[in-house]
Amino acid sequence: MILHSRQWIDHYVGEGRWGQRTLLDQFEHNRDANPDREAVVDPPDRPDLVGTPARSLSYREFGQAVDATAAELIRRGLAKDDIVVAQLPNIWELAMLYLAVARAGGVLTALPLQWRATDVGYVAELTGARLYIAADHAKGFDYIAMGRTLGFEQCLSLAELTAIAEGPVGPLPPVTVDANDIFTLCWTSGTESRPKGCPMSHNSWFSHIGPLMRTSGLREGDRQLCVAPLVNMTALGVNYVSWLVSAGTLVLHHPLTMPVLLEQLSEQDIHFTILVPAVLNMIAKLPDVDRIDLSSVRAITTGSAPPSLWTLEEFKRRWGIEIINIWGQNEGTCLIAGPADVPELERRVDHLPFWGKPGCRWPSGVDGVSVKLLDDEDREVTEPGGIGELCYRAPSLFAGYFKRPDLTEKAFTADGYFRTGDLFVIRDDAHVGFHDRKKDMVIRGGFNISSAEVENAVQAHPAVLDAAVIPQPDEVMGERVCVCVVAREPASPPTLDDITGFLRESGMSLYKLPEALRIVDAIPRNPVGKILKRRLRDEVG
Structure with missing residues (x-):
């Protein structure tokens, strides 16, 4: 199943970035x-x-x-x-x-x-x-x-x-x-209520894993601990494909259980893994932290939220471990702040390399990636402090959403850059940083949840007059789904159990179920009916 166009295949083969190996x-x-x-x-x-x-x-x-x-x-x-x-x-x-x-x-x-x-x-x-x-x-x-x-x-x-x-x-x-055949089909969500398929070819995966290998210092035969589910970019893009390329050992973990995780890190001779910032914080703050042996671990990647500077410093001081900050998506995008490209820990927490910017040379040797920031009028943002949607082009990029040409057409610029839906700020001449989400979604434990999908489902509940979904910060999962509801009968509003039971019966996936409920008098909207999410977040606290 070859989905990339002949134009892009010829382009990247001609540049020597794609080959025949699978x-x-x-x-x-x-x-x-x-x-x-x-x-x-x-x-x-x-x-x-x-x-x-x-x-x-x-x-x-x-x-x-x-x-x-x-x-x-x-x-x-x-x-x-x-x-x-x-x-x-x-x-x-x-x-x-x-x-x-x-x-x-x-x-x-x-x-x-x-x-x-x-x-x-x-x-x-x-x-x-x-x-x-x-x-x-x-x-x-x-x-x-x-x-x-x-x-x-x-x-x-x-x-x-x-x-x-x-x-x-x-x-x-x-x-x-063929090397251009699709190897994996992962799924993501955004503003769409249905999952979107992200097909990745063998060549795309090889191209994706190159920057990770360079920035993380992965070596032949490394033992990797895979904590995230083997269903999307977090595990496949960080652990699975790099395990294949490095001919190493893939040590599996499921579900997240701290005693088991610590045992594996200490006793399985682990060299590399990915852990969310909350788990890193939990490890560094354990009362018996001095007894934890992480001497075999060389590098840990993290993502889904900015890591704290304190955590980066603690892992470096206690165990000599470099924490590497990653931003990426199922569509094949990735920016990595590793010790070579961003050596200062205080910058690594929120500075990602402006890969592909003319005149920038990176010690990691990463090339072939090009990013730019576009404003709402598709004008390029170039000055430090400027904010725009991050647009991404690289040989790792997917060909488009599976059997959804309508979504694919909107997702790419005319010159082949993928519109990531994330707003970034230009930090300086060589770095960008995540600023905010352009897409209306909740990211729970690495999974994207469409706010619109949950809102539409909740509004079908007979006791609900209106509903809106906002992300609720969470130390472990990053974010959880919080649903704000206007009750049809204010004197007897629905409970969280009422709503989750209703959604379960409809067949909604478990990780999308609301975990917090706020009863409000009204959902703030603009003149054309769009929910004012920032105002709603401020109102409910």
């Missing part, structure tokens, strides 16, 4: 060169997660599982460019499935475990996926039953998938996979 080729190289090296390590609490023992697989064993699964998928009718939907936690089978589906010629789209019938059904309809692979049960929810209800032709349980992967390798016919 991530499958990279994995085969790793398997041949290091067959006995640990490839993937299960989370130690896997038995509590899915009821089966945790495993560690070498590259030889992992490759065998990839081949066996690919052969069975082909036997079951998976054809070139078919899409497979999966809902699995961070376990070795999910890491394996990305490669196995690609080896069979298909594309894996892995969805968050919190997604329910509304979003999963939309993905199934848009992609035409016939095969659904999911955990048998997780936290009391029957995923396979949901898959059958949604009409997937085949629903494969985790138990069946594990048996296939651990079984013999059947006939494995050759399948041609």
Whole structure:
């Protein structure tokens, strides 16, 4: 499935930035060169997660599982460019499935475990996926039953998938996979009420991972701890693809559990990971922090919110660990403030490199990325202190939203820059910094939530006259969904449980459910009916 235009393929091939190598080729190289090296390590609490023992697989064993699964998928009718939907936690089978589906010629789209019938059904309809692979049960929810209800032709349980992967390798016919074929299909949200598919090719992934490897100092054979779910850019873009490129070991974690996290960081010889600022703060403030052994960790990336200077200083002072500040999106965008390009910790918290600016040379050696800021009239903002929407162009960029040409057309400038929807400020001649969100959304634990989607769903509740969603700051998740409601009967307003129960019954995904409720007399709007979110935030505090 090749989605980039011939124009862009020829452009980046001509520049030498895209080639013929695939991530499958990279994995085969790793398997041949290091067959006995640990490839993937299960989370130690896997038995509590899915009821089966945790495993560690070498590259030889992992490759065998990839081949066996690919052969069975082909036997079951998976054809070139078919899409497979999966809902699995961070376990070795999910890491394996990305490669196995690609080896069979298909594309894996892995969805968050919190997604329910509304979003999963939309993905199934848009992609035409016939095969659904999911955990048998997780936290009391029957995923396979949901898959059958949604009409997937085949629903494969985790138990069946594990048996296939651990079984013999059947006939494995050759399948041609091009470097411009799509390798992953992740999903994001913004102002749209429906998820938007972000397809990334092998070439796009190789281009994306180059800046991370340079700025983070990743080395061949590094052991990485993957804490974020293996479904979007946070885990795939920081851990999974860099694990493949560095021929390292992928140590999995799920869900976020501090005792398990600290045990893995201290005892699994971890060299690199990504943790949100709140978790970094929690570690640095633990009462027994002096007993924590992080001597193997060289670098930790962070994102979703600005890290605190104190945290950066504490990790550097206590353990010599560099905290690297990342801004990025599922569409293939990324700016990274690492120690080479932004050595001063006090600047690294809010200064990101102005990659691609003429005259700027970066010690990390990152090139091929170009960013610019545009105002509301699409005029370029160039002076320090100026604010505009960050627009991004690079060989890592996706081709456009999956089967949504209407959204794709609006998302790109005429000269091929992607409109990120984030407002940035020019800090100085060489740096930019995040200023505010142009899109109306809540970012909870790395997942984008459309405010409009939740607002529309809440307004359907019989006890609600009007509703608006605003982000509520949260130390752990970054933000949570706060819904402001005008009650139809002021004397008996709905409760938060009333609203969340109503949304659950409608099939809304769990992570989108409101976690705070404010009853208000009116939702402030402008003359054309647009909700004045800043004013609302000020009013409710």
